[in-house]
Amino acid sequence: MTTPQVQRQIVYRRPKALNDVPTHYCPGCTHGIAHRLVAEVLDEMGVIEKTIGVASVGCSVFGYNYFECDFVEAPHGRAPAMATGIKRVIPDSIVFTYQGDGDLVSIGMGEITHAAARGENITVVFINNAIYGMTGGQMAPTTLPGQKTTSSQNGRDVKRMGYPIRMSEMLATLDGASYVVRRSLHDPANIRKAKKAIRTAFEVQHQGLGFSLVELLSTCPINWGMSPVEALKWVEEHMVPVYPLGDYKVSPTVAALRIR
Amino acid sequence: MPRVRGWIEVDESHCKGCGLCVAACPQDVMHLDPERLTSQGYHPAALKSEGCTGCGICAIVCPDAALTVFREVIAPQRQATAAAA
Numbered sequence: 001m002t003t004p005q006v007q008r009q010i011v012y013r014r015p016k017a018l019n020d021v022p023t024h025y026c027p028g029c030t031h032g033i034a035h036r037l038v039a040e041v042l043d044e045m046g047v048i049e050k051t052i053g054v055a056s057v058g059c060s061v062f063g064y065n066y067f068e069c070d071f072v073e074a075p076h077g078r079a080p081a082m083a084t085g086i087k088r089v090i091p092d093s094i095v096f097t098y099q100g101d102g103d104l105v106s107i108g109m110g111e112i113t114h115a116a117a118r119g120e121n122i123t124v125v126f127i128n129n130a131i132y133g134m135t136g137g138q139m140a141p142t143t144l145p146g147q148k149t150t151s152s153q154n155g156r157d158v159k160r161m162g163y164p165i166r167m168s169e170m171l172a173t174l175d176g177a178s179y180v181v182r183r184s185l186h187d188p189a190n191i192r193k194a195k196k197a198i199r200t201a202f203e204v205q206h207q208g209l210g211f212s213l214v215e216l217l218s219t220c221p222i223n224w225g226m227s228p229v230e231a232l233k234w235v236e237e238h239m240v241p242v243y244p245l246g247d248y249k250v251s252p253t254v255a256a257l258r259i260r
Numbered sequence: 261m262p263r264v265r266g267w268i269e270v271d272e273s274h275c276k277g278c279g280l281c282v283a284a285c286p287q288d289v290m291h292l293d294p295e296r297l298t299s300q301g302y303h304p305a306a307l308k309s310e311g312c313t314g315c316g317i318c319a320i321v322c323p324d325a326a327l328t329v330f331r332e333v334i335a336p337q338r339q340a341t342a343a344a345a
Binding site: 003004005006007008009010011012013014015018020022023025026027028029030031032033035036039187188191192227228229232 | 266271273274276277278279280283284300302314315316317319320321322323324325326327328329330331332333334335336
């Protein structure tokens, strides 16, 4: 006769690096997924005590309320400049910026480009949802050609409004950048890959290997006028072809990195 | 074969009823509970029927880290002993 043996496991629980407060993000916004992945990585690496985050302007401005680590809030677009200062003054800390496309690609274009060119030893989590979320869905530099927004109501006309900027490809041309990749948050497999990339980016900094950036294709269901599930599909069908996923810069020292 | 039984706990202070977990659940055993409202006014995610395997996909797609996923693996004693040896 056999007695059944029961093993209980916890498969998943909320990461400790996230504060126990509800976020202000709209239902289904993938900002929450990106926050969770960063928090899981900080937990796994055990660096929460020495981590300093730099919040940007946009929906993610309230990031400082949601993480257990220290946080500062930078003026619009200036998060990489602020992170540079913090990292240089406290080199043992782990410093990351969390910026949206309205912050990083438009007003913050100068700061991010020069931080990457200088090879600052910081990590940038860059959320690209092709729109200005917080201010009501205006056209961003990353808005897709033909995409309707509140300030491009007939769709983005590239002749008049220009073309979207592919940030990862651009930054990858800079010698100072060590690790620049693009991932997406539209399904479980891609979320897993995104987490691995975020982990690698933080390890790059931890081991002093230079500038790391992870671009995450993300949603804005409310301003896109879609349900959360439709928005994920829209990322897969419309954003991924314009912003191909991949590793745009992996320096030889980073390629040799083995993460336990 | 060991049997697997899973279940989830939903933290209703975080859940916003976005339904991403419902759409992603490979067993199709989740729904947004029409009988409940969270303090923020959303119908929270819940299990609607038996069959959860505790795979954790719902937690991977959850934007609000509202889910805790458990699983129970029930193995006959004989197999467990063999595995331990």
